[in-house]
Amino acid sequence: MxxxxxxxxxxxxxxxxxxxxxxxxxxxxxxxxxxxxxxxxxxxxxxxxxxxxxxxxxxxxxxxxxxxxxxxxxxxxxxxxxxxxxxxxxxxxxxxxxxxxxxxxxxxxxxxxxxxxxxxxxxxxxxxxxxxxxxxxxxxxxxxxxxxxxxxPSVHGIGDHGFIPIVIRLAREKGVSAYIGDGQNKWSGxxxxxxxxxxxxxxxxxxxxxxxxxxADEAVPFRDIASIIGRRLGLPAEPREREHFGWFATMAGGNMAASSVRTRALLSWNPTGPSLLADLEQPAYYA
Known part of the structure; x- marks a missing residue:
């Protein structure tokens, strides 16, 4: 078509x-x-x-x-x-x-x-x-x-210029890879x-x-995202108040987990790419 x-x-x-x-x-x-x-x-x-x-x-x-x-x-x-x-x-x-x-x-x-x-x-x-x-x-x-x-919220891959690079940039600027509260709010990827x-x-x-x-990844704790970023940057991963994130606080503290069970069944869609956390282990994400 x-x-x-x-x-x-x-x-x-x-x-x-x-x-x-x-x-x-x-x-x-x-x-x-x-x-x-x-x-x-x-x-x-x-x-x-x-x-x-x-x-x-x-x-x-x-x-x-x-x-x-x-x-x-x-x-x-x-x-x-x-x-x-x-x-x-x-x-x-x-x-x-x-x-x-x-x-x-x-x-x-x-x-x-x-x-x-x-x-x-x-x-x-x-x-x-x-x-x-x-x-x-x-x-x-x-x-x-x-x-x-x-x-x-994270459509990830090398060359990503979405929300994850914002989290990485904030960590570099603030000297800490932060999360809000216990960091158990979930993102999907x-x-x-x-x-x-x-x-x-x-x-x-x-x-x-x-x-x-x-x-694909239905519920990734934001703390896990922050922890990998902190380790890769050689920075601590610690809780911070919402003010730490500025305008990005709503996203950083957001629960954006979702199911794709119906989509997978209807479309025979089977994601084969790396997971969000696996992608974040790649050095190129921090270049």
């Missing part, structure tokens, strides 16, 4: 493009500058040179595709309200291009705000500032074949290439669900 992918040069999106092309699908990917466009073209994808604010171009690309995968999101946390609003506009534009057809849309979100141990049946927090999944469900009520892929397969398998199997969980 011909798939349009936003965020096609990003950490998750580039892996999705790689996986789709490897499985024989045709990909058009969004790239916002010439350097990213060249890298995307070299991967074998057709390039749409545009930004997330070019809603007309996004709608046209979605209209010409058999399916759409939306992975793009501006992760500048100092501008989070603006990023969330932009994301809403993009989801609406993509959905309007697909409305009235059976062509599917996969929207990316996370696990923040869900109950600990969440399953695919749990509903998103309507008060969450990121409304990706809420907006996707609104499209579903309009008849769009849409689903949300919830990513684990998924190897980047395993996460990419969830998107492809969901498309190939017809997007029959409202939610899929790209979660």
């Amino acid at each position: 011909h798939v349009f992918v936003t965020g096609a040069t990003g950490w998750v999106g580039s892996a999705v493009v790689q996986d789709l092309i490897g499985a024989g699908h045709q990909v058009t990917g969004l790239a916002r500058n010439d350097e990213k466009a060249a890298r995307l073209a070299a991967s074998g994808a057709t390039v749409l040179r545009a930004t997330l604010d070019d809603l007309g171009a996004l709608k046209n690309a979605a209209s010409e595709a058999d399916a759409v995968i939306h992975t793009a999101f501006n992760h500048d946390f100092s501008k989070f309200p603006e990023s969330a609003a932009q994301d809403q506009r993009v989801i609406e534009a993509l959905g309007s291009a697909l409305e009235g057809s059976e062509r599917p849309l996969l929207v990316t979100s996370g696990l923040s705000g869900l109950p600990a141990g969440a399953t695919e049946a749990d509903l998103p927090d309507p008060a969450s500032p990121r409304r990706s999944e809420v907006d996707a469900r609104a499209l579903k009520e309009r008849g769009v074949r849409v689903a949300t892929v919830r990513l684990a 998924v190897y980047r290439l395993d996460a990419a397969k969830v998107y492809r398998l969901a498309l190939e199997q017809g997007v029959t669900e409202a939610v899929y969980h790209a979660v």
